[in-house]
Amino acid sequence: xxxxxxxxxxxxxxxxxxxxxxxxxxxxxxxxxxxxxxxxxxxxxxxxxxxxxxxxxxxxxxxxxxxxxxxxxxxxxxxxxxxxxxxxxxxxxxxxxxxxxxxxxxxxxxxxxxxxxxxxxxxxxxxxxxxxxxxxxxxxxxxxxxxxxxxxxxxxxxxxxxxxxxxxxxxxxxxxxxxxxxxxxxxxxxxxxxxxxxxxxxxxxxxxxxxxxxxxxxxxxxxxxxxxxxxxxxxxxxxxxxxxxxxxxxxxxxxxxxxxxxxxxxxxxxxxxxxxxxxxxxxxxxxxxxxxxxxxxxxxxxxxxxxxxxxxxxxxxxxxxxxxxxxxxxxxxxxxxxxxxxxxxxxxxxxxxxxxxxxxxxxxxxxxxxxxxxxxxxxxxxxxxxxxxxxxxxxxxxxxxxxxxxxxxxxxxxxxxxxxxxxxxxxxxxxxxxxxxxxxxxxxxxxxxxxxxxxxxxxxxxxxxxxxxxxxxxxxxxxxxxxxxxxxxxxxxxxxxxxxxxxxxxxxxxxxxxxxxxxxxxxxxxxxxxx
Ligand SMILES: [Zn+2]
Numbered sequence: 001x002x003x004x005x006x007x008x009x010x011x012x013x014x015x016x017x018x019x020x021x022x023x024x025x026x027x028x029x030x031x032x033x034x035x036x037x038x039x040x041x042x043x044x045x046x047x048x049x050x051x052x053x054x055x056x057x058x059x060x061x062x063x064x065x066x067x068x069x070x071x072x073x074x075x076x077x078x079x080x081x082x083x084x085x086x087x088x089x090x091x092x093x094x095x096x097x098x099x100x101x102x103x104x105x106x107x108x109x110x111x112x113x114x115x116x117x118x119x120x121x122x123x124x125x126x127x128x129x130x131x132x133x134x135x136x137x138x139x140x141x142x143x144x145x146x147x148x149x150x151x152x153x154x155x156x157x158x159x160x161x162x163x164x165x166x167x168x169x170x171x172x173x174x175x176x177x178x179x180x181x182x183x184x185x186x187x188x189x190x191x192x193x194x195x196x197x198x199x200x201x202x203x204x205x206x207x208x209x210x211x212x213x214x215x216x217x218x219x220x221x222x223x224x225x226x227x228x229x230x231x232x233x234x235x236x237x238x239x240x241x242x243x244x245x246x247x248x249x250x251x252x253x254x255x256x257x258x259x260x261x262x263x264x265x266x267x268x269x270x271x272x273x274x275x276x277x278x279x280x281x282x283x284x285x286x287x288x289x290x291x292x293x294x295x296x297x298x299x300x301x302x303x304x305x306x307x308x309x310x311x312x313x314x315x316x317x318x319x320x321x322x323x324x325x326x327x328x329x330x331x332x333x334x335x336x337x338x339x340x341x342x343x344x345x346x347x348x349x350x351x352x353x354x355x356x357x358x359x360x361x362x363x364x365x366x367x368x369x370x371x372x373x374x375x376x377x378x379x380x381x382x383x384x385x386x387x388x389x390x391x392x393x394x395x396x397x398x399x400x401x402x403x404x405x406x407x408x409x410x411x412x413x414x415x416x417x418x419x420x421x422x423x424x425x426x427x428x429x430x431x432x433x434x435x436x437x438x439x440x441x442x443x444x445x446x447x448x449x450x451x452x453x454x455x456x457x458x459x460x461x462x463x464x465x466x467x468x469x470x471x472x473x474x475x476x477x478x479x480x481x482x483x484x485x486x487x488x489x490x491x492x493x494x495x496x497x498x499x500x501x502x503x504x505x506x507x508x509x510x511x512x513x514x515x516x517x518x519x520x521x522x523x524x525x526x527x528x529x530x531x
Contacts, residue, residue, distance in 0.1 A: 002276030025060045027051045027161045032151045035168045041128045047116045053108045061098040063148035063155040071123040079115045125149030133235040139271045140207030144376040147203035157315045160200035168192045177208040180264045205281040219248040231269040239293030244268045250305045262313035279307030306332035317419040320371045327388015347522040353386035358527045368445045390525040399433035407432040447474040451526040464507040483517035
């Protein structure tokens, strides 16, 4: 996603990670029957979870937010069984956001169902409120693990599952949700709209959006394999359709460069997400204020569309590998920019991204692969986004364009619809490039900071020298391009291979030097300090 800084202060509890449940259960499918109302914010959910036990246990838990301060879900009934029509009521306890369910009679490896009924006002996760036009809306906003505020689940990206949403809602609303549209049914005063995804997804990108929408096909050129729709508020129709039209260019580029589009559909939805944009699988939710009618959404759209491949399809195996999602989405926006507007335009973005990394490093001394974060929201930082992007940019320079793109495609193909770690990506890049990249991956992703260089040039006995001193604690190894400028107006590009804390480089030249430009082609994540 693209985050909005002012919203990072939002108080969300991340006390219960369900990592440990992944060793115990494997969820295969969620069937969520969601009832929403105009009269109040209480939701009623009937849910069927299909799962398997991975080991012999008497009970397991699903993440489901407990009632606290008037918000949260109150469980009304739990039943379970191997065959759907033989389900029986089973003992359960619901405390500290964990719904513990007895499973003592369920054999390991056997598929079984859990049927739940619960109700309450979601504290977050499903945002019920008004949009910027004062109209009532309901939007799923799950990242990172807020899905369990409105449906019971293993709220961790490593347990992927298929999902169906059956939404019963007042008639005036339209419903967008994850997966293929199934049907609509009329009920007295209400309507039921349903969707299903047959593709395994992490819970962070399974959503519904309920509002008074207008929809339109975006890609009229039919150049690609599927129709894309824009879903915008009825009051913002013209602006929304205009701003989102560029999504066609974006999708065409990524399909060409990465591989086939991974999901059943790709729709672009105006919403009340707390993020600038949220990459929900197959239906991206954009912050409602991003729609202006001034066609300013291109970079945001590129970022969220890139996530469909990286993050939604090939997902990080755990939160510390978030850069595999955000760093990729950030750099693939840069790559899209380069393809459409040229290398100079991409470099402008990279310089900005580098500045963000440098600034952030002054107050947060952690590596990109960070296991010591205080909360998951803290991981939405320039390390995951901009430094992750810069890592990919330097990797591209390290192995060359051909190996880089071949590695990207191989990595995606190998991990699509699955989960990957940083090590998995490294292995693919090493195999494809036939290079040992362990030091390269280590210094940029597992050490904090970046080269902080004190550079001095001097002239002794008629010879010019550059002395480069690394000021950060971990000594990095890298190539620094230096453009040597001469008094006659000419210049020469030199590449200095820096590997020591302090090194002197002799600059062989007969011409008189007038100055230096460091990293003129924007290839290195570094900063310079003055004497
Ligand atoms: Zn993102």
